[in-house]
Amino acid sequence: TPPENNHPDLPSLLLFKSTSDPSNQLTSWTASNNPCTTFFGVSCLHNRVTRLVLENLNLQNQFDSLTSLTHLRTLSLKNNNLTGPLPDLTNLTSLKLLFLSNNQFSGNFPASLPSLFTLYRLDLSFNNFSGDIPATINQMNHLVTLRLEQNRFSGDVTVLKLQNLQEFNISGNEFSGEIPSVLSSFPVSAFSKNKNLCGFPVGNCTEPGLASPVDKPDSPANTVISSSPTSMPSMTSFRREKSGGDHNGSGGKISMVAIVAIIIGDILVLVLVSLIIYCYFWRNSVKTNGRSKSMSMSMSEKVLEGEKIVYSTSPYPNANMQAGFERGKMVFLDGVRRFEVEDLLRASAEMLGKGGFGTAYKAVLDDGNVVAVKRMKEAAIGGREFEHHMEVLGMVRHSNILSLKAYYFARDEKLLVYDYLSNGNLFWLLHGMLFFTVEYIGFK
Numbered sequence: 001t002p003p004e005n006n007h008p009d010l011p012s013l014l015l016f017k018s019t020s021d022p023s024n025q026l027t028s029w030t031a032s033n034n035p036c037t038t039f040f041g042v043s044c045l046h047n048r049v050t051r052l053v054l055e056n057l058n059l060q061n062q063f064d065s066l067t068s069l070t071h072l073r074t075l076s077l078k079n080n081n082l083t084g085p086l087p088d089l090t091n092l093t094s095l096k097l098l099f100l101s102n103n104q105f106s107g108n109f110p111a112s113l114p115s116l117f118t119l120y121r122l123d124l125s126f127n128n129f130s131g132d133i134p135a136t137i138n139q140m141n142h143l144v145t146l147r148l149e150q151n152r153f154s155g156d157v158t159v160l161k162l163q164n165l166q167e168f169n170i171s172g173n174e175f176s177g178e179i180p181s182v183l184s185s186f187p188v189s190a191f192s193k194n195k196n197l198c199g200f201p202v203g204n205c206t207e208p209g210l211a212s213p214v215d216k217p218d219s220p221a222n223t224v225i226s227s228s229p230t231s232m233p234s235m236t237s238f239r240r241e242k243s244g245g246d247h248n249g250s251g252g253k254i255s256m257v258a259i260v261a262i263i264i265g266d267i268l269v270l271v272l273v274s275l276i277i278y279c280y281f282w283r284n285s286v287k288t289n290g291r292s293k294s295m296s297m298s299m300s301e302k303v304l305e306g307e308k309i310v311y312s313t314s315p316y317p318n319a320n321m322q323a324g325f326e327r328g329k330m331v332f333l334d335g336v337r338r339f340e341v342e343d344l345l346r347a348s349a350e351m352l353g354k355g356g357f358g359t360a361y362k363a364v365l366d367d368g369n370v371v372a373v374k375r376m377k378e379a380a381i382g383g384r385e386f387e388h389h390m391e392v393l394g395m396v397r398h399s400n401i402l403s404l405k406a407y408y409f410a411r412d413e414k415l416l417v418y419d420y421l422s423n424g425n426l427f428w429l430l431h432g433m434l435f436f437t438v439e440y441i442g443f444k
C-alpha cells in the first residue's frame with residue numbers, strides 16, 4: 001500500500017469518514033489519496049480544505065471532527081442522517097456558508113454560531129432543534145440567509161433584528177410574539193405554522209385568532225427550497241420585496257379611503273398640469289396671434305381697423321391732413337419710386353411682430369403689392385443721421401440678409417420698407433407643429 005500522505009486536513013477527514021460513513025459512500029477518501037485532488041466533495045485553496053459538500057450520502061452520527069478544518073468557507077451536509085447537538089463551531093472562523101438542513105440535529109440553537117461573524121448563509125431547516133433563539137444571533141449582521149423552518153424552535157420572535165436578510169423562513173416552529181418590523185416584508189409563508197405569531201404579514205396582534213392565518217398544508221412554507229453552496233436563494237417565496245418598504249405591523253394594507261384619496265390626488269395633479277400647459281400655450285398663441293394669423297390669411301382678407309399701422313404724426317388720409325401732417329421724405333434705395341407714403345398709410349396692415357427696434361407690419365397696398373414695414377421705436381434720431389444709416393443699410397447685400405427697399409422719415413416717424421416674406425418666421429417654424437398638435441388634441 002502507498003504511504004500515507006501528510007496533508008494537514010487528512011486526519012480530520014478520515015476521522016469523519018470512520019464515524020459518519022457506515023454505509024461507505026466516501027470510497028475515494030483513503031489515507032493514500034490527496035484530499036485536495038481526489039476526495040469526493042472536497043475543494044481546496046492553497047492546499048487547505050475550504051469547501052466540503054457532502055449531500056445526500058446517508059451520513060450519520062456527528063461531525064465533530066470536521067470542526068478542525070479551520071480553513072473551511074463552505075460546509076454543506078444537507079440531506080443526511082446526522083444527529084445530536086451541533087459541535088462547537090468556534091474554530092471555523094472563515095465559514096461563510098453553512099447548510100445543515102434535512103438531518104436529525106437536535107438541541108438548542110448552537111451557541112457557537114453567533115461567533116462566526118463571516119457567516120452569511122445559515123440553513124438549519126428540517127431538523128429537530130428546539131428552544132429559544134438567543135439575542136446573540138443579531139451579532140451575525142452579515143447574514144443574508146436564515147432558514148430555521150420545520151424545527152421546534154420557540155420563544156419570542158421579537159429578538160430577531162437582523163437587518164440584511166434576503167432569505168428568511170421560520171415557519172413550522174413554535175415561535176410567538178409580534179413579528180418585528182424588520183422582518184415584516186417577508187411573505188406570510190415565511191411565518192406560517194407557528195402557534196402565536198402576530199403582526200404584519202400574518203395578522204393584527206390585537207385581533208384574537210388572526211395569528212398565523214396561513215396554515216394550509218400545501219402552502220409555500222412546506223416546500224423544500226433548494227439551498228446549497230452552489231445555488232442562489234430562491235427568488236420566489238423568500239425574496240425580500242425591496243419595493244414594499246418597511247411595514248410596521250398594522251399599517252401594511254392600504255385602505256379604501258387611501259385608494260380613493262390617491263385617485264383624487266392623481267386627477268387633481270392631472271388637471272393642474274393640463275391647466276398650466278393650456279395657459280402656457282394660450283399665452284404664447286395670443287402673443288403670436290398676428291404672426292400665426294398672417295400665415296393663414298389670404299392677401300385679399302381685410303384686417304381690422306385696430307390692426308392698422310399706428311403712426312404718431314402721420315395719420316390716415318382722412319385725418320392727417322387736417323391735423324397738420326408733416327410730409328416727410330420717402331426714399332427708394334434702387335431709385336425706382338413704386339408708391340408714395342400715402343399709399344403705405346392707406347394700406348391694410350397687420351402686425352407681424354415686435355423686434356428690438358420697433359414693430360413690423362404687413363401692408364397690402366391698393367395695387368396688391370405686399371410689403372413689410374418696420375416702424376422704428378426710436379424715432380427722435382436726426383434726419384441726416386438717419387439718412388446716413390439707411391444708405392449704409394441699403395448697401396448691404398447678402399443672401400441671408402433681407403435688403404432694405406425703402407425708408408421714410410419725418411420728424412417723429414421713421415419707417416423701413418422691405419419685401420414681405422411669406423414663409424413665416426423662425427418661431428413659427430420651430431413651434432408651429434406643436435401649436436397644431438395642441439390645437440388638434442383640444443387644448444385650444
Ligand SMILES: Nc1ncnc2c1ncn2[C@@H]1O[C@H](COP(=O)(O)OP(=O)(O)OP(=O)(O)O)[C@@H](O)[C@H]1O
Pocket residue numbers: 291352353354355356357358359360372374402418419420421422424425
Ligand atoms: N420682411 C418681412 N417679411 C415677413 N415678416 C417679417 C419681415 N420682417 C419682419 N417680419 C416679422 O416681424 C417680426 C419682427 O421683426 P423685427 O425685424 O422687427 O424683429 P426681429 O428680427 O424679430 O428681432 P430684432 O429686432 O431683435 O432683430 C419678425 O419676427 C418677423 O416675424
